[in-house]
Amino acid sequence: MTRKGRRLTLIGVALCVVAFAVGLGLYALRDSIVFFYGPSEIAEKNVQPGARLRVGGLVKPGTLVRSANERISFVITDNAHDVAVTYQGQVPDLFREGQGVVAEGVLEAPGKFHADTILSKHDERYMPREVVDALKKQGRWQEGGGT
């Protein structure tokens, strides 16, 4: 093979791999992007049921119900709007009423959310940043103290 031919082969192979990767990446990206919303944004943006989302806010005190088979339901609130969440499975150690929480799952109907993953904050100093932002947007956040 000539010098030029070799170079072309190399470049050709490289382009194939990169093109393959870009195609794969774009295809995968389409399916795995999950938007984060606060309860108010869901209400305002009129998010359609069936969408896969992350919802963040506070677990509304007095709404946590535990039933058989590790099924739980609770309400995520940003003190302006609420979203009712159902979930089956173990919850993180720090999942409590009145605390920040992020739930990932599917919006089943307006205001009704089925979560398949529950993320909670890691310690008392840390509140999920998305939750803080969502609460700030609603003007419910006080530095240092939470709501």
Added chain:
Amino acid sequence: MIVEIGHYALTLALALALVQAIVPLWGAARSDEGLIGVAQSTAIGQFAAVALSFAALVEAHLVSDFSVLNVAENSHTAVPTIYKITGVWGNHEGSMLLWVLILAVFGALVAIFARALPPVLRGNVLGVQGLISSAFLAFILITSNPFARLDPAPFEGRDLNPVLQDPGLAIHPPLLYLGYVGFSIVFSFAAAALIEGRVDAAWARFVRPFALIAWSFLTLGIAMGSYWAYYTLGWGGFWFWDPVENASLMPWLAGTAFVHSVAVMEKREALKVWTVFLAIVAFSFSLLGTFLVRSGVLTSVHAFASDPERGVFILLILAAFIGGALALFAWRAPLLKQGGLFAPISREGALVLNNLFLTTSCAAVMLGTLYPLALEQLTGEKITVGAPFFNMTCGALLIALCAVIPFGQSLAWKRGDLLGAAQRLAIAGAAGLCVAVALYAAMSGGPVLAPIGAGLAIYVILGASSEIAARLWRGGAPFSVLLARAAGLPLSTWGAAVAHLGVGVTLLGLAMTGFGAETIASMKIGEPRVVGPYVVAFESLQPRVGPNYRELVAKAAIRKGGAVVATVEPSKRFFPAREMSTTQAGIVTLDLGQIYISIGDENNGAIAARLYWKPLVTLIWIGACVMALGGALSLADRRLRIGAPARAKAALAPQPTRAG
């Protein structure tokens, strides 16, 4: 006084690092060996100062000196001694000090072993290293001072985050930092080569040991972090594509590419510019990882405390070093003499393909990690990129890479024989195919990728072994001759084969997760539950008191065929000082697989529990250790120390035609 001595030692370290940055770089520019000599003594002096400072902080934690803010916020008198020590780096300030300590260790190592380096290169390398040290020492002193004092001192600390009260904290960050920071040396060498406008095979030979050290430690560090997350989070997962994990994976991918491309450069004087570029990229990703983790841009258990000032400072360091290095690259790279071209079908051709796959997957991980951040800055829209994206892009690319690994090993330098290599790998390939088909037939449901991955793993493992076997076998000699030949093979050949074997082992562990079993159940005491080939039943549920926590311990017996094979004690711990609870999973290893039990709340005498059977799961981490071992073997190769010739090395390449 000890605390203040530690603090002053840190400021002295900064002063020495500045000297180390300024004087040798000046000396190198003027080819003045007297000035360059300052680099070594200051690098060692800087190490001594940082070590003293670190020791002072450890002492403050050990004696619970709550007049130190860092101790008051992250320690407690009731914490066991081991966690008092590991708590030193279980927080932002202390972990940055550990970062700088390891940076100083590497600087001192270069200073000690750099006598053989040409003086100008030595001056530039240590000078750039001094610049990095100065930046991070200034960062620590200005924004994250671990020696800030508290007056009046409280009588009790706020306790170390219970999640971090784990032996994992003793091992994971130091290993990871040895990897991250090790690439700083590689970076410094690259910057030095660019400043000097000269890079050759000797340069490659000097860099390779450091790159191998960094790569091996990074491999171990990532594996350790993954195992820690696996047993501590109680979800049974070992990799979450969490941005912080990605931040450690990116330098690993770039570093792996570098370790391979530097080999090409050493043997064939080719890929020079690309290798220098990879060196810059590998450390840039390390810095990016540090920025993502430490700035509070991301929220995770690693983000100890977010502070915008820190984020901006690290961003400045990041911009200065990455931007500076890339600008230097753009300006000086054309000066580097291009090496020769080579045939596509050859070992170096295969290594280029390897680099292509590794860097593309690295780019994919970067896209998935940074895209949400960028989008939020630009549009305010908050998104997460889920695991499917990474599994699809990175997974696909790395699986393709695995398919190429044995070929790369079998091909000769310069001009390879694809057909010969294929013949040699036929047995390995056939074995892999058989395993895949057999597993697919045995499997009921589950991901199709699992048997494919397992077959591929077998193929990689056998391929790596056959490489060594083919070298030894030549003509059916008696066993004693084989042994002598085995001892005679260069250690770097062993190292490469062992590391590739490790890749196969890890891949096998990953693939076998597809054959596991998982149950979420509410179980009464004595109620049996089938998990994979085992039957699990809880025997008791009792409270227990630890040094700084209370826990509820469930005792579970694991039976197979009626006989108890093991007992485990998963528990839920409550730490009163922080009012936090943690889940301690009960894990037992059976035939390289693991039974994994984590318990939830007790409800009317029934315990909520997750039970997993994970066949061969330990291979994931064993494989990583094997990879690191391969790195260590390569490192021990005497030719690395000798600095033997580059151009004559082609003669050493395997001769596949003979072996075919």
Added chain:
Amino acid sequence: MIWLVFALMTGAAVLCALWPLARRRTSSEGEARAVAFYKAQIAEIDRDVERGQLPEEEARSARIEAARRLIAAGERAEVAGAPAGARVRRIAASLVILIGVPVVALDFYARYGSPNEPDEPIAARLNDPSRSNDLQAAVAKIESHLIAHPNDGVGYKVIAPAYLRLGRFDDAVRAYSEALRLLGDNPDLRADYGEAQVAAAGGVVTDAARASFQQALDKNPSSRKARYYLALAAEQDGDRPRAVDMYQKLLAGAPPDAPWAPAVRERLAGLGESAPAASAKVDAPPSQEAAAIASLSPEQRQTAIQGMVDRLAARLAAKGDDPEGWRRLIRAYAVLQEQDKAKEALAKARAALDGDDAAKRDLDALAKELGLES
């Protein structure tokens, strides 16, 4: 002392940086070392060949390379004689080090260091007799005891008042609740628990605290603490007559020199001052109602209070120029945990009392006190 140590450290650092410059080492010395290094390498290659660890072809190329470098090193040693300007550079670098190192180190230390602060290891502090009376030290000791013995109810009972004095109200509430759990119910402890709850709520008698006091009073009708706080609760509800009545009863049964009596008198005086005759007239019917309410069961009481509040709201909606009435309504909603209604009432009150600056100031203060505005 500490400065002496710092001076020594600085000296060591400067020396270590100056050392290579001060040594009269010619560059050929470094090359001489390199020559020795390559010679040693060649010897090592020969050894390896003898042991059979290195194939001869490989050894040959390694020897050639080492020899090539050996020659290069020798050449360099001759070339690098005395570069021009080396002396000047050496002096300049020495000056940079001599001045720069102490200046940078001391400047940074002066900014961030605390040279006068001694080390305070916890062991030394706890054993220091001059601190044995220190409340914090005592608390620390009991805390570590409680971590080891989490079922020691008396420990919680002892530590709880200490927490109160240290201002750690939430910890006090927790300690009292643990003590109640472990030691069993006891009216005095229950009343103390309520007091801690009030402290934790910033002085507001919350529903939870009120329940605590009520429980204490049910078991021990003469509990003065419970009676005092229940009176305070009535006062905070805006039910002045009932509060006055309760305070007065409390004082009547007290020995004249009771240490808590002045506090009660103070509260009474405070009520008297802000109780103009006009609003007392308006409040007259509710006071009878309140008396009736006190004799009802909790559920009935809740409904009755709700009714009372609703009536007040209706009356204010019809006739809004009653600052005192608005304040009572807002406070009542806040106590009933109906934040939304409280906010709504606040907004209405502001609208209704537009123009009355003093009343609006009072409203602002009230809103702040109840945390209605963040």
